[in-house]
Amino acid sequence: MTDLLTTGATRLPVESDAALERIHRLESLLGDPDDPDNPLGLRAVLDADERGELLPEGERALARFGLGAEFVPAALGGRFERADRFALLMRSLFRRDCSLGIGHGITSFIAGLPVWADGSAEQRRRVAELLCGGGRVVAAYTELDHGSDFARVSLAARPAPGGYLLDGGKQLVNNIGRAEAAVLFARTDDRPGSRGHSHLLIDLEGLPTGRAGRSYRYATSGVRGCLLGGIGFEDCPVPADTLLGQEGGAMETVLKVFQVTRCVLPGVVVGVGDTQLRTVLAFAGERRLYGGPVSALPLSRSVLTDAFVDLLICDALSMVAARSLHLLPEEASVRSAAVKYLVPKLLQDNSYRLGVLLGARSYVRQGPYAGFQKAARDLPVVALAHASEAVCLSNIVPQLPRLAERAWRPALDRARDAPAAPETLFRLHDPLPELDFSRLELTTHGADSLTGVLPALADELAREAAHRPEVAELAALAAAFTDELADLARRAGSLSPRDRTLVAGRPAFLLAERYALLLAVAACLGVWRAAGTRDPFLADPLWATAALRRLAERLGPRRDPQPEPVVEALFEELDGRRRDALTFDLFRTGLATRAVPAKGVDR
Amino acid sequence: MTEATVPSAATSSEAIRGWLLDRVAYYLECPSAEVDAGVQLAELGLDSVYALNLCGDVEDHFGLAVEPTMAWDHPTIEAMTAYLAAELAA
Numbered sequence: 196m197t198d199l200l201t202t203g204a205t206r207l208p209v210e211s212d213a214a215l216e217r218i219h220r221l222e223s224l225l226g227d228p229d230d231p232d233n234p235l236g237l238r239a240v241l242d243a244d245e246r247g248e249l250l251p252e253g254e255r256a257l258a259r260f261g262l263g264a265e266f267v268p269a270a271l272g273g274r275f276e277r278a279d280r281f282a283l284l285m286r287s288l289f290r291r292d293c294s295l296g297i298g299h300g301i302t303s304f305i306a307g308l309p310v311w312a313d314g315s316a317e318q319r320r321r322v323a324e325l326l327c328g329g330g331r332v333v334a335a336y337t338e339l340d341h342g343s344d345f346a347r348v349s350l351a352a353r354p355a356p357g358g359y360l361l362d363g364g365k366q367l368v369n370n371i372g373r374a375e376a377a378v379l380f381a382r383t384d385d386r387p388g389s390r391g392h393s394h395l396l397i398d399l400e401g402l403p404t405g406r407a408g409r410s411y412r413y414a415t416s417g418v419r420g421c422l423l424g425g426i427g428f429e430d431c432p433v434p435a436d437t438l439l440g441q442e443g444g445a446m447e448t449v450l451k452v453f454q455v456t457r458c459v460l461p462g463v464v465v466g467v468g469d470t471q472l473r474t475v476l477a478f479a480g481e482r483r484l485y486g487g488p489v490s491a492l493p494l495s496r497s498v499l500t501d502a503f504v505d506l507l508i509c510d511a512l513s514m515v516a517a518r519s520l521h522l523l524p525e526e527a528s529v530r531s532a533a534v535k536y537l538v539p540k541l542l543q544d545n546s547y548r549l550g551v552l553l554g555a556r557s558y559v560r561q562g563p564y565a566g567f568q569k570a571a572r573d574l575p576v577v578a579l580a581h582a583s584e585a586v587c588l589s590n591i592v593p594q595l596p597r598l599a600e601r602a603w604r605p606a607l608d609r610a611r612d613a614p615a616a617p618e619t620l621f622r623l624h625d626p627l628p629e630l631d632f633s634r635l636e637l638t639t640h641g642a643d644s645l646t647g648v649l650p651a652l653a654d655e656l657a658r659e660a661a662h663r664p665e666v667a668e669l670a671a672l673a674a675a676f677t678d679e680l681a682d683l684a685r686r687a688g689s690l691s692p693r694d695r696t697l698v699a700g701r702p703a704f705l706l707a708e709r710y711a712l713l714l715a716v717a718a719c720l721g722v723w724r725a726a727g728t729r730d731p732f733l734a735d736p737l738w739a740t741a742a743l744r745r746l747a748e749r750l751g752p753r754r755d756p757q758p759e760p761v762v763e764a765l766f767e768e769l770d771g772r773r774r775d776a777l778t779f780d781l782f783r784t785g786l787a788t789r790a791v792p793a794k795g796v797d798r
Numbered sequence: 799m800t801e802a803t804v805p806s807a808a809t810s811s812e813a814i815r816g817w818l819l820d821r822v823a824y825y826l827e828c829p830s831a832e833v834d835a836g837v838q839l840a841e842l843g844l845d846s847v848y849a850l851n852l853c854g855d856v857e858d859h860f861g862l863a864v865e866p867t868m869a870w871d872h873p874t875i876e877a878m879t880a881y882l883a884a885e886l887a888a
Binding site (some may be wrong): 342346386388389392445446450589590593594597636637638640641691692693695696697698 | 817824825826827832838839840841843844846847848849850853857858866867868871873
């Protein structure tokens, strides 16, 4: 049972970690992507996408696997125990098909969160039972007229004898046409402010006839198989016990529980980047130009290795973010927004650069490598879903001055009591305490112990570099980023009053972007530092140095390309993983791919 | 904004209201005389996340731990003044 997980140099504690065993089982269930006869292989996935439907065999297989139970906390009879492991499990599915990942998964996971956080014992039991039994609960938040502006959501739930009368509609809701239940974000008070909305947990199958319609479906450019629908209500009565949590409490709940999804989704989407890179790497190895493979050309090689390094950055940041939900939940409001902003952005940039390398095959919907265009269409939808870049950054901006004052300054001053994240945050196989929803906070109150590790780590590295030349460049980069943090702290402290609000100008948003990059630096350094001896690649300063160099390139004027020996070493690792069918992320786990080198499927 | 003031007789309702008016005017970048203490913060143009920030300012200034949602539950300057006066007197 452990063959997939031990193929590589990495030895994962699969026997002692049931979640890893399930990830392995899911990967085996999905089977070889390149086998044209695999009913869950890439050819079948692409055909289903062309038909605009969710792969039926995929849905059946995931139902057999019992994916729904993965969304339910263990305390309620499900299998959700750790946000980081959950992201890895879903990543496996997203490597294969984003449509199945969203259409048969993430949407129910999102809808479950307000129930676990706020629901009555009966509501929690009901939703847990529904999901564990293979049913669906959908998250009905979006109204096209209001986009991400939840405060102005207008679907109304007016008090009526015995409960509420619903009026209005929701759009772009996954699975609304076929789910058994929905968590509805509705207006229960017409006055402005943040106490005007409530969550209702409604039974979609028990709605009175003629008062609700949910047959509409939206056509989309990406995740074309997903059943994105709408629902409309007209004086539709629902009972009083549909109220989920306090009346007027939905905005507070949303701002808290969406911290969980914002930390988890980026780690999931890393799987899409893995698939795109694998496809283009195969192409670049096979296509010949100037007497050798395209992948031997320096420019192509650097595009490929840059994409590899960016995947490692994305994984370090998303794993640390997911782990911090358990370890430092009170800090998650800012961190979740930063991760949800940066990871999709890095993946999107690489999707474009890899597409250029792939050439015409990046947009042809048939023939070899056709998997790339689907992933490239899916990625923007998946990345925008749930919280856009602007929403994420505007959640960070108002908190910057207080973070500078309470967290970064003390860390930069090497204050004895400056908060620094515990090392277990970075040890990816360390056990985690239960995720406690009640410890999530609306603001960080200026706490940020992740960034807090940066100055101290830079000092340590500087001392170490004196006798370990292989960490000299890493030490120099860490020192440069510490200076960047000092500059950020200074600028954040002198933001104008208006730049501390949601109508802040571009400069404030740029500071939030820079902050996200510094968080990624801290995450990479932390993961590298804590890697131990389990995985020699992870413990090697090679990747961490390359990661910091990439982040420095994004941060500002420093645009040094990776030195040639570094590119060569990274390429050797990358191509070795392709040959051995191992993931390109931090975990280097085995894939179900059997026939490598593969050229992708013909469809 | 950074020094915590020791709660004292000086934190009368008048002082609290005056400080809140100044603080809201600071974010709106307008004279405090133009801020209406009876109008909801959201209507003044201060959104939910901003209101969370104001709670941090209150903590810093009065040395009083308040829920981040204080400005949601007491959404006008008048309402916040009454709430804070009671809390500080307790």
